[in-house]
Amino acid sequence: MVMRWRFFRQLRVASLRKIEIVESIFDPWKLQQDYQNQSMQGKTDYGATASFIGTMRDFNEGDDVNSMVLEHYPAMTERQLHQIIDEACEQWAVQNTLIVHRVGEILPAEPIVLVAVWSAHRAAAFDACRFLMEALKHRAPFWKKENLVEGSTRWVEKNTAG
Amino acid sequence: MSIKVLYFASLREEIGRASDKIDISDANNGSVQVTQLWMKATGRDSLPDELLVAVNQEYTSIDAFVKDGDEVAFFPPVTGG
Numbered sequence: 001m002v003m004r005w006r007f008f009r010q011l012r013v014a015s016l017r018k019i020e021i022v023e024s025i026f027d028p029w030k031l032q033q034d035y036q037n038q039s040m041q042g043k044t045d046y047g048a049t050a051s052f053i054g055t056m057r058d059f060n061e062g063d064d065v066n067s068m069v070l071e072h073y074p075a076m077t078e079r080q081l082h083q084i085i086d087e088a089c090e091q092w093a094v095q096n097t098l099i100v101h102r103v104g105e106i107l108p109a110e111p112i113v114l115v116a117v118w119s120a121h122r123a124a125a126f127d128a129c130r131f132l133m134e135a136l137k138h139r140a141p142f143w144k145k146e147n148l149v150e151g152s153t154r155w156v157e158k159n160t161a162g
Numbered sequence: 163m164s165i166k167v168l169y170f171a172s173l174r175e176e177i178g179r180a181s182d183k184i185d186i187s188d189a190n191n192g193s194v195q196v197t198q199l200w201m202k203a204t205g206r207d208s209l210p211d212e213l214l215v216a217v218n219q220e221y222t223s224i225d226a227f228v229k230d231g232d233e234v235a236f237f238p239p240v241t242g243g
Contacts, residue, residue, distance in 0.1 A: 054243050071171055073168070073219075073237070079220070080219075137240075141170065141216070142240055142242025143240060143241050158241065
């Protein structure tokens with residue numbers, strides 16, 4: 001009985017999704033468009049798309065930053081992002097999700113993360129997109145190391161408040 | 163029992179390596195607590211204030227028990243996005 005319940009639960013949260021970790025600069029607009037074309041071909045039941053793009057700032061905590069290096073724990077990153085998407089799908093009527101995250105060396109103004117959500121109505125898309133982004137920041141195992149303009153390097157110790 | 167231990171980010175730099183393979187011969191009932199594993203792997207008696215722990219890529223607490231073949235990761239608060 002428990003097995004059966006788990007089976008149905010998995011079915012319920014199954015939704016279109018793509019998670020991608022990339023090691024070089026990416027164009028979030030193109031990736032989102034390409035993914036939508038490829039994964040939602042022929043679909044006409046979605047009425048809302050919400051997307052968030054995080055880019056690298058050239059300052060942090062009062063210091064000018066030249067570049068940064070993003071490290072991650074590959075297997076756990078994928079696993080955590082899948083769980084976060086599952087949770088969003090349990091709370092909102094999400095039709096499709098795309099998460100792209102950069103690793104390696106990043107320069108100011110380059111995109112770090114793209115979270116895009118498709119749904120029938122705007123509330124689900126807005127709310128799920130915000131939820132995914134906040135959950136990613138707190139649970140996905142990525143770490144930033146900054147190279148400051150004045151020459152030193154430092155690990156970012158915590159997220160900004162938002 | 164043999165356990166793979168991983169370190170990330172500032173913790174990896176402090177410890178000076180990215181991973182350890184820890185063999186424990188005196189495990190109680192085939193399992194060992196994460197705190198004991200930390201001490202054996204790092205040689206440190208104390209735990210960093212904001213240490214995060216994952217066993218087999220799932221977050222857990224330092225009080226959790228691990229068994230042969232588990233992958234245990236120690237790391238500081240995450241800062242992606």
